[in-house]
Amino acid sequence: MxxxxxxxxxxxxxxxxxxxxxxxxxxxxxxxxxxxxxxxxxxxxxxxxxxxxxxxxxxxxxxxxxxxxxxxxxxxxxxxxxxxxxxxxxxxxxxxxxxxxxxxxxxxxxxxxxxxxxxxxxxxxxxxxxxxxxxxxxxxxxxxxxxxxxxxxxxxxxxxxxxxxxxxxxxxxxxxxxxxxxxxxxxxxxxxxxxxxxxxxxxSLSPMYVQNYPFEELSGISFKNAGLKIFNKNSKSLEAEGDLLLTHRSFSGPLILNNSRYINTGSGVEINFVFPYTVSSVLSSIKEVFRGNNKTVSSFFAEKFGLPKRFSAKVLEPLGLSEKKLSSLTGGEMEVAARAFAAAVFSVSGVGSFxxxxxxxxxxxxxxxxxxxxxxxxxxxxxxxxxxxxxxxxxxxxxxxxxxxxxxxxxxxxxx
Ligand SMILES: Cc1cc2nc3c(=O)[nH]c(=O)nc-3n(C[C@H](O)[C@H](O)[C@H](O)COP(=O)(O)OP(=O)(O)OC[C@H]3O[C@@H](n4cnc5c(N)ncnc54)[C@H](O)[C@@H]3O)c2cc1C
The missing domain is CATH 3.50.50.60 (FAD/NAD(P)-binding domain)
Known part of the structure; x- marks a missing residue:
């Protein structure tokens, strides 16, 4: 016919x-x-x-x-x-x-x-x-x-x-x-x-799985504006910003979904949970107030950057810094904490399948x-x-x- x-x-x-x-x-x-x-x-x-x-x-x-x-x-x-x-x-x-x-x-x-x-x-x-x-x-x-x-x-x-x-x-x-x-x-x-x-x-429009994903229990927490850097072998790094969501097993939300077309198994990613602060501006914020400050480090991060307390504690716990007093932080520890929030590094195990x-x-x-x-x-x-x-x-x-x-x-x- x-x-x-x-x-x-x-x-x-x-x-x-x-x-x-x-x-x-x-x-x-x-x-x-x-x-x-x-x-x-x-x-x-x-x-x-x-x-x-x-x-x-x-x-x-x-x-x-x-x-x-x-x-x-x-x-x-x-x-x-x-x-x-x-x-x-x-x-x-x-x-x-x-x-x-x-x-x-x-x-x-x-x-x-x-x-x-x-x-x-x-x-x-x-x-x-x-x-x-x-x-x-x-x-x-x-x-x-x-x-x-x-x-x-x-x-x-x-x-x-x-x-x-x-x-x-x-x-x-x-x-x-x-x-x-x-x-x-x-x-x-x-x-x-x-x-x-x-x-x-x-x-594309798929969540991102990383090795040793630490946020299983924090599913549902979202970040109004987070930063993302993607590092792929043999190509220039890519930067984006947008809303981020933690799920049980993956990072999701528009920031991840809209950039998943560029993310591969083995890509390195850096997430900035306190965007537009940078590692150095987070460091400056700590240095401005740490002397004689009895707040715990996790309370400081939660209050200063408007983060859920459970999240800031979860980020700092593996570093042994969560319950430390801000005043007791060494310069090295300040840097480690600043990086954990403004430039957290993960290795991608894959994006969600088709x-x-x-x-x-x-x-x-x-x-x-x-x-x-x-x-x-x-x-x-x-x-x-x-x-x-x-x-x-x-x-x-x-x-x-x-x-x-x-x-x-x-x-x-x-x-x-
Ligand atoms: C869960 C989900 C939610 C979405 N939400 C949105 C949204 O809210 N807004 C938005 O803009 N986009 C959304 N999208 C994307 C959007 O639905 C698709 O981009 C859009 O449907 C693509 O239209 P298409 O006609 O190209 O393909 P499809 O809509 O996928 O249609 C292709 C058709 O071709 C048929 N077909 C395939 N092979 C053959 C064959 N050999 N012979 C005959 N027929 C064949 C298939 O059976 C299918 O019916 C969503 C997608 C999903 C999966």
Missing amino acids: YKKTIVVGAGASGLFFGAAAPASAGRDILILEKTDKIGTKLLMAGSGHCNLTHAGSIKEFLLCYGKNGSRIRTCLYKHNNLEYVRFMESLGVPCSEREDGKIFPVSMDSRDVKKALLEAAASNSVTIMKNSPVTSVKALSEGFEVTIGSTESNGKNRKQSTYTCTNLVIATGGASYPTTGSDGTFLQVLKNDLGLKITELHP REAMATSGGIALDDVNLSTMESKTYKGLYFIGEVLDIDGNSGGYNLQFAYSSARTALDAIYT
Whole structure:
């Protein structure tokens, strides 16, 4: 069977594509979904509340996609957050901005977002076929042939079938949360069948595990603004600041999640729990008040830097300094204490695997894609949208924004 446009994947970007397609083109669009569910990750987004996007200028957005952010400038500017919110509202999903700039549907229910997108796609006469895993792709002299593997659903066995199309839009997502259907395996198909270049996949928006993590009992404590330095072999160190969270087994919170794309097993990290103080300014603070001061060192740190007492005691205990009087500290001990808070060193045992990561860095190499149209530079009529590309955003709605902006950009290229 022939369709003008076949979209592989009915996740967030595939649904945006179908919902925003011109009504006149809908009959010619077929979306193939591997699983028996549609938009599974969209439903999970924002813990079911669906953080659609973020407020603010698109210029600031460009800083929220790691090193590749500036490369998607055209696509984000052309179909920005204001347009996206207007689009959702036009589908009957009113949106509101939280104090922290995150934008959600007013209902705070991702099911409303999915329902609106599905209804819009249906009213455009777009067809969505579930249980249709694309298992191979062949480039024809004009267009493509895709094979849908045989599947079993509701006890019925569907035989392998093939479709041809002029435009093939790949919307198969990344590799995180593989049970949702986006497990990265289609990237291998694209590599084998079309020789496409895939950059190395790495979990993103994932917690960080370190050797001898000392804060198991302090799970839930967070730091409004902490500092992070990442040291990787053979590359320049990287510095960031942001909110940090201690969990039972890992460091998490936006500071870690948003930088996990750069953290590897064996990386060294330095955490500053009292940012923007530095080791030397912490030292100066101690030296200003230590003479004749009967406070314990842990009370001093808790009070001076607004830290939970349990945390400051936990940091100082292994150093034997927690219950010491501030006045009795030697110069060397002052330095050791200052470092423990302003430059605590850890060795990374790994970031959370794809089962824990909320996004994937790596994917279809951007060098091979015209990012003003989302079309492959090698194959005319082959497009990529959403997380299958080597683009991953920070937490805060940036990934769904890219799913939307890239889907609209591909639609522009195909239908205008
Ligand atoms: C727990 C969680 C919470 C999140 N929260 C947010 C949030 O609040 N805000 C935000 O911006 N982002 C969030 N994200 C990220 C966001 O959900 C994704 O970036 C987004 O869904 C990517 O859209 P996509 O269309 O590229 O891929 P997906 O939504 O992953 O969809 C890909 C689809 O392709 C299908 N597929 C794969 N291979 C094949 C094949 N061979 N044949 C046919 N179909 C195939 C899959 O089954 C899947 O349905 C969250 C992610 C997770 C895991």
